[in-house]
Amino acid sequence: MSIRGKCQANSRKFQTSSAAWLSNARQAAEHELRRFASEESGSYAVILALVMPVLVGTAGLGTEVGWWLYLHKNMQSAADSGAVSAATAGSNLQVEANAVTAAYGYTNGANNVTVTVNQPPSTGSYATVAQAVEVIVSQQRPRLLSALFGSNPITITARSVAVPNNGQGCVLALDPTYSPAAKASGNANINLIGCNLYDNSGGGPALDVTGTTSVSANMVGVVGSISGASNITAANGIRTGMRPVADPYADFTPPSCTSYVSGKITINSSGKSKSLTPGTCYAGGVSVQAGYELNLDPGVYYFYGSKGDLSVQGNATITGTGVTLIFTGSTADGWASGGIGSNATVNLTAPTSGSTKAIVMYADRRMPTRQTTFNLTGGATQYFGGAIYLPTQDLNFAGGTSSTTSCTQIIADTVTLSGSSNLTVNCSSFGTTAIGVQTAQLVE
DSSP states (O other): OOHHHHHHHHHHHHHHHHHHHHHHHHHHHHHHHHHHHHOOTTHHHHHHHHHHHHHHHHHHHHHHHHHHHHHHHHHHHHHHHHHHHHHHHOSSHHHHHHHHHHHTTOOTTSTTEEEEEESSOSSSTTTTOTTOEEEEEEEEEOOSGGGGGOOSOEEEEEEEEEEEEOSOEEEEEOOSSOTTSEEEOSSOEEEEETOEEEEOOOSSSSEEEOTTOEEEESEEEESSOEESGGGEEETTOEEOSOOOOOOTTTTOOOOOOSEEEOSOEEEOSGGGTTOOOTTEEESSOEEEOTTOEEEEOSEEEEEESTTOOEEEOTTOEEEEESEEEEEEEETTTEEOOEEEOTTOEEEEEOOSSSTTTTEEEEEOTTSOTTOOEEEEEEETTEEEEEEEEEEEEEEEEEEOOOOTTOBEEEEEEEEEEOSSEEEEBOOTTTTOOOBSOSEEEEOO
């Protein structure tokens, strides 16, 4: 073979070898690429690297939101206390609110804190209630880890509204469910001079003012709703949805009688005007006839059992200073009740000391609820000085004096005010327990 032939043969062998090598290299490369594409052992590191900023930001935001919620809770406590304190004080509202919120660490004008006080509130359900006080506490705080999502500071705000309970009550209906637990009826004028009417019933209506009856009071407050609110005039407002008022005599426990009289006693001659003895249970009842007078010495008088009622007829008279009338009995013997007729003259005032201090009339709390109705309807000549306390019974009351120096409290399971009634609670000399207190209640 010539040299040229050998060269051509070698060239063909080289080309064949090169092609084979390129084919093998290509196949090897494709194989490695397939292996790389299917390899998963390193993908998690790549993914983690890509999402790490998001994870860190989310964790930071969650932590910071929890911190914001904690701060808001503390700030809300400051706003609540500030509103109650300012509404209770009734004056210098901003100064009062500032002092209280500062005690929680929120000093107005410091550390980006702002304490705003509005009376009436700027917004909300009580924006038209002149006595309501709104306290708004706000603070700007810089972002921490949540700065990954924004650079503006966060403003945390808490708002609270409180309404004052101005003055003291002279009427309190205790029943929490009966409807209506308090009622004004009889086309009369009910004048609660400088004092409040409270009704603990959550029923609807809790208070019912019927017909052309008008009620004038310092304030009217009920747990439930009111029917006939247009007939009510209240200098310090009409409030519904309030919290129940505590029974001021819930702990009262009277002494027991020391003797019993079983026969009925009728006062129908001047010779019997002082025939009752303090400390005695009168189980046969006592009746004061029209035109006659029963004058009681100081002490406690008991009317016992179903036959032991006290009846003071119209145009009769019953008087006594330092006197408590107790209506009691038992499950076996029944329970006593009492009634005052129209135009009867009543002038009874409670003791100012001792175990029945400030209580002029009491119905045993063991009596079944609304066992009877006590009708005290003497009218303008009827005056009870102190507390009429019938915790489980109905009371129909018409009377009272228009004198601003008098003291009459009415606390009963349910109360109906009828006729022309006048009540006031100028009770400093009687030692009565206040119905309601000069404080305030959170409403928003």
